[in-house]
Amino acid sequence: MAATRPVGPTVAEQPAPAKRRNENARLAVLNAADDLLVERGFDGLTIEGIAARAGVAKQTIYRWWKSKVDILYDNLVLDAEDALAWPEPAPGASYTVAELRGYLHRFALFLGTAPAGRVLQALLGHAQLDRRTFDLLHTGFLGELTARDTERVRQCLAGLVPGAGGQDGAGAGAAEASALLDALLAPLYYRALLARGPIDPALVDAALDEQLALALARSTPGV
Template identity: 55%
Template sequence: MSRTGPKRSESIRLAVLNAADDLLVERGFDGVTIEGIAARAGVAKQTLYRWWKSKVDILLDTLAGDARDGLAWQLGSASAEEELQRQLRRINAFFHEPAGHVLRALLGHAQTNPATARALREGFLREQRERDRAGLRAVLARHTACQTARQTGRHLDDHVVDGLLDLLLGPLYYRTLVGDRAAEPAILDATAHLVLDTAARITRSDQEPSG
């Protein structure tokens, strides 16, 4: 996230982000304060305010960095179903790591704080959605349950891919945010299979001659 003002020391920035991460896990969202982060990181409170407007901005910065690796799509030569299963397992694990606690805390705070909701949706969630959409489209373009493997990615427009992405991630988010527990591997596997089956059905329907 770009900030105005003096150039930041990378070592200090990382110290602040790590301190925010640790404090959120230890004390929860309400227990995290600018004063606490500054004390844990060993920097002056004024330094934090020069670079971030609030603790929410610090946590968003922390989340963005952690998610680049933790939620990245690592596609290879496995089958479509295996690739989706692996990605769901990565997300499932991420939710229960310190970085995932940050995401869960921000999502919770966003329900009652419009400013946090706006910052989260216009920043991290929008960017992660784009990455997830690209990852899912790549899987569908390269691997599909129907015969026209190479055509699937082109035939499914953005609206359909968005629906499939909701279907892919919805059960995992529900288990984590509502049930407060990790999703079982069987649920993740069934979800991956359902998404591919639905994509194949839509593709076949699009290719059937009308009339």
Template identity: 35%
Template sequence: MTPNTARRNETSRRAILTAAFDLLQEVGYAKVSIEGIATRAGVGKQTIYRWWPSKGAVIFDAFLLLSEGAEGEPPTLPDTGDLAADLRLVLRATVEEMNDPRYEQPMRALATEITLDPELAAAYAQRLDGPLREAKRRRLRSAQQAGQLADDVDLDVAVDLIWGPVLNRWLYRSGPLTTAYADRVVTTALDGLRPRRPGE
């Protein structure tokens, strides 16, 4: 491949993925078609089929493009030493993203694709959620080493307790998804449901 071809390919790839994401926002997953993406991106349908086997696969890569850091750096969580404050900051940002109408349709489309398709779920777990989950575990491990987390806490269970409720409330629309809710989840996960002694 000449440098020119590589550059043209990369330009087409980005145009296709951007078109897929824009259409998701505008018309919803059910109405997005390979044909529609091709028209919007100004490429032929065959160009899309050469690189992706299905609509779900294009959309997955559109999310991957969105999540790529500037230099492909792995995600990190803030670490000020104050675990509760750091978690509140991150979880509030998640809540705000979930409440952003621009992400509403695309994120729901991705969620349903993952729910129905085990292969896409595996790709999601490895390529999209994997690096993020590792960043969460890293932040919690640092807190554990500082004595702010019990030694016997399973860090994967901890990640699920902190991030699971917000994701569920969003998916199932089971209650108002507010920053106050996010704060309460952080406090409750850290303190636990059983009473603590005063001052503990």
């Protein structure tokens, strides 16, 4: 992982030297956790190993995180801020199918090949056995991501399918968008979690085209 990940205060805040050293240590811990997860897997990842790789004391790690799950979760959130961002539409414009297509391709790369994808896969697996991890992941990261993406998809449908957008994300528009998002992401999760390899971009395009055709058919009278 590159050592330029933005963590902590911005340059404009001009942190004191001691604060800057703390943030350097925090960044080292996050990077070490990512590297060790790829090398050793979730079970082989330990606080002791992270501390040794990062060159910090265990007490330093426990000052910021309760467990390795919390470290991985912070990594996931930080990486997703850029990797899973949507471009801002022009003022007064809504999101388009082209932007949805681009997002799905970025999501496939994130989930199938990026180190952050390995973090998400590890947390999803552990969440099946640990209730705290389940709540942290689904109430936090995945819940917020799904809510945001459902609204983006609703806007895409509103511009493509007459009457599919609903009003303010409520009613049938939000339900249609949620169902479409599930149908688009399900094969990506399946390939990443079970096939454990890169996701073919052609699969992304085929799934989107098929689901949009179905949405159009449902909205056309007499079809």
